[in-house]
Amino acid sequence: MQRSRAIAGSAVLAAAGIATMGLATTASAAPASAAAYNGACGTGYRVVNSLPVTGKGTVYLMYSAKTGKNCVVTVRNSPGKPVFLYTYLGPSDGSSDTVFDSGNYTSYAGPVYLAAKGRCVDWGGTVETVSVSVSGSNCGRLAPGVVTHR
Structure with missing residues (x-):
């Protein structure tokens, strides 16, 4: 027994x-998780929209009600050796220049800022060779079906 x-x-x-x-x-x-917003825009900004850069990262659109400014940052899924990153933000009506940041970075491009209270914006980004963009979005309010990541 x-x-x-x-x-x-x-x-x-x-x-x-x-x-x-x-x-x-x-x-x-x-699998590696999607890139989380990294706080690069500073305090008072909240994520109002985002775009996945398929398998490589995420582009975040933020807004500060206090300043009336939008901010965009492109974040890699996995920081590492420098790769080409690009992020941009512009008014859809062409009333001012598009702002952008690009270069070989280890983790993110941006932030870039634009005073756009009540205006539609064009924004997007690139990680290596994969680019995403949106035109005429977030016209002074949250768009239906806004995607946010935390």
């Missing part, structure tokens, strides 16, 4: 070890 308990106990421990190894393997195989 003692021996069968020992064998049963060993089988339970072995099964627990295999289950633990399976969990560890699953956790390490998880």
